[in-house]
Amino acid sequence: MSAPEASNIGVAAMRSLLTDATDPLYVLRPAPATLELLVQAADADAPLLHILASKDDLRTVRRRFRLASSIAELSSQDQLTLTAATPAGRGTVLVTDETAHSIAHIDNERLLFEASSTPESLLEACRQHHKAESFDLRTPAWGKVSETLVESFNTDVKNDFRFAIQEWTKTVDEPVLDTPEIALLVAGTHDLLFDDLLRWGEELSLASKETFNRVKTAWVENGILTSEKVPIGGGRSQLRLTLTDEYAALSTVELLNKANEVVACRGNIAY
Numbered sequence: 001m002s003a004p005e006a007s008n009i010g011v012a013a014m015r016s017l018l019t020d021a022t023d024p025l026y027v028l029r030p031a032p033a034t035l036e037l038l039v040q041a042a043d044a045d046a047p048l049l050h051i052l053a054s055k056d057d058l059r060t061v062r063r064r065f066r067l068a069s070s071i072a073e074l075s076s077q078d079q080l081t082l083t084a085a086t087p088a089g090r091g092t093v094l095v096t097d098e099t100a101h102s103i104a105h106i107d108n109e110r111l112l113f114e115a116s117s118t119p120e121s122l123l124e125a126c127r128q129h130h131k132a133e134s135f136d137l138r139t140p141a142w143g144k145v146s147e148t149l150v151e152s153f154n155t156d157v158k159n160d161f162r163f164a165i166q167e168w169t170k171t172v173d174e175p176v177l178d179t180p181e182i183a184l185l186v187a188g189t190h191d192l193l194f195d196d197l198l199r200w201g202e203e204l205s206l207a208s209k210e211t212f213n214r215v216k217t218a219w220v221e222n223g224i225l226t227s228e229k230v231p232i233g234g235g236r237s238q239l240r241l242t243l244t245d246e247y248a249a250l251s252t253v254e255l256l257n258k259a260n261e262v263v264a265c266r267g268n269i270a271y
Contacts, residue, residue, distance in 0.1 A: 014041035017094070017101065023047040026095040026126040028086050029054070032061060034103055039070045047096070048079060050130050052086040058135045065179045066165050068139035076141040085132035087125040095126050140204045142166075152200045153192060160186045160252065168256050176263045177256065180207040180215045185259055187241045188225045189252075193232075194239040216241070222262055223247075 014037040018025070025047045027038065038049060051071075053061075062068050074080035092103040100115040100122065149158035164182045169175040177185075180201065187197045194216065201207055219225040224247050229237040242248075247255055 010037045011040045014038060015043075018042060018046045021047045021094075022096045022098050024050050024096070026050045026052060026123075026130065028052050028089070028093040028095065028126070029057070030092045032057075032064060032067060034092050035061065035071065036067055039067065039074065042074060042079060044079075046079065049074070049081070050126070051080065051082045052126065052129050053082070053084065054086060055084040055135070058082060058084055058137070062137050062139060065139065066169055068137050069142040069145060069165075072137055072139045073141040073143050075137075076143070081130070082135040082137065083130055083132050084135040085129040087122070087129055093122075095122060097123055138205060140206070145204065148200060148204060152196060153190065157186060157190050157192070160189060163252065164256055168253065172257070172260060174264065175260060176266075177260050180211050181219075181259065181263060182256075184212070184215050184219055184225065184241065185243075185255060188219070188243040188247075189255070191240055191242050193230075194227060194241055197241070219259075224259060224262070 018038075018041055027034075027049055030038070030051065030053060035051070042049065061071065071080060071082070075082070094101040094103070095118055097118060100118045102113045102115075104113065146158055146162065149161055161183065164177075164186065165179070169177075183197060183201060183206070186192075187194070194212075198209055198212055201212055202209060216225065216227060220227060223244055226242050226244055227239040228242065230240045231237050243255070247258070250258065
């Protein structure tokens with residue numbers, strides 16, 4: 001079974017669980033893969049999700065932009081909360097006032113085990129831990145990302161960025177490209193002005209100006225991008241980002257794959 005097929009089955013199973021779950025649903029110690037399934041399965045009719053996890057686990061989520069921005073989207077719609085506190089124990093447990101499910105991972109398969117009823121002590125522990133301070137992912141909601149890409153650039157830029165983040169990263173065994181790196185590749189594909197990209201990235205708190213500058217320098221030194229000063233009026237000029245001929249000839253998937261290989265060998269990059 002392929003990874004996408006397994007993911008589809010997992011989403012279907014999670015959606016079935018959410019359909020039957022009462023409100024709210026406490027999710028204890030979820031692995032990133034489990035959170036991915038929850039986010040994909042959650043719709044407007046899903047119960048409110050209270051995620052209870054350790055700070056280290058939530059910081060790991062923060063570094064995964066596709067997942068973090070999707071979680072931020074649900075949070076912005078008041079469908080999900082994050083708390084950096086969880087009852088003691090092991091493994092992932094999904095708890096409502098009626099049932100509790102545990103999730104086991106065996107040979108890359110996820111198995112759901114349902115208890116006949118939820119112990120009152122477990123439910124009370126979930127309620128108490130949920131009262132702790134909420135965790136800030138410091139990641140923009142995906143809807144906000146899409147909206148600002150259209151406002152700052154155009155729909156084609158939004159679509160290419162969405163494909164890279166939401167689709168391509170699911171198909172690669174080890175996607176190591178981060179958000180600024182992908183943003184610079186999309187900018188080069190569409191000949192965007194570097195200052196416009198900086199302004200967009202900083203307004204969304206995607207990365208600092210210094211980070212974008214380091215990535216630009218790395219892509220230029222590795223022959224992926226060129227940056228050329230172009231006049232913008234009033235005697236001023238700005239840098240326009242463009243893919244080099246070698247990379248401009250590639251399809252979007254080929255471009256992302258090749259850039260991913262370059263970053264995987266980051267020891268060769270002045271970064």
